[in-house]
Amino acid sequence: MTDQSAEEQLRIHTRAALEASALSQAEIARQLGLSTKHLSMMLTGKSPLSLTWAEGILGLCGHSLVIGTRPDSEEPQR
Template sequence: MTEPTAEEQLRTHTRAALEAAGLSQAEVARQLGLSTKHLCQMLTGHATLTLTWAEGILGLAGQSLVIGTCPDDSEDAA
């Protein structure tokens, strides 16, 4: 089983944040000046969810986007 990509993880978290905040995609799209269709496409992977858009969407849901790094634990990372 393959691990989800960073973009897939970002989409999953963003959708969950909207749901937890009780925000509809239509309301978020309106506030961000997007079409509901384009927002839906970003959240389902049919359009790229950029970090800028994710930050705006998450902000409306009361969350902040934080990006970090961590060491690679794989044996061949040395």
């Protein structure tokens, strides 16, 4: 298990996708109807980053949001 929360992991991956894209934060914010300040706050953890917003940001960056689950251990649950 990682020390980072699921939200922080999502934030890290979303920021990385944005940095790798040819789009600026201002352009992403404009296309999503957000202020650049609110987008920045979501990306820095000062405001929650919901799955809906992350999916929108990632989509504009050419990425897809995929959510999965897996057991914590290899032993079958009884």
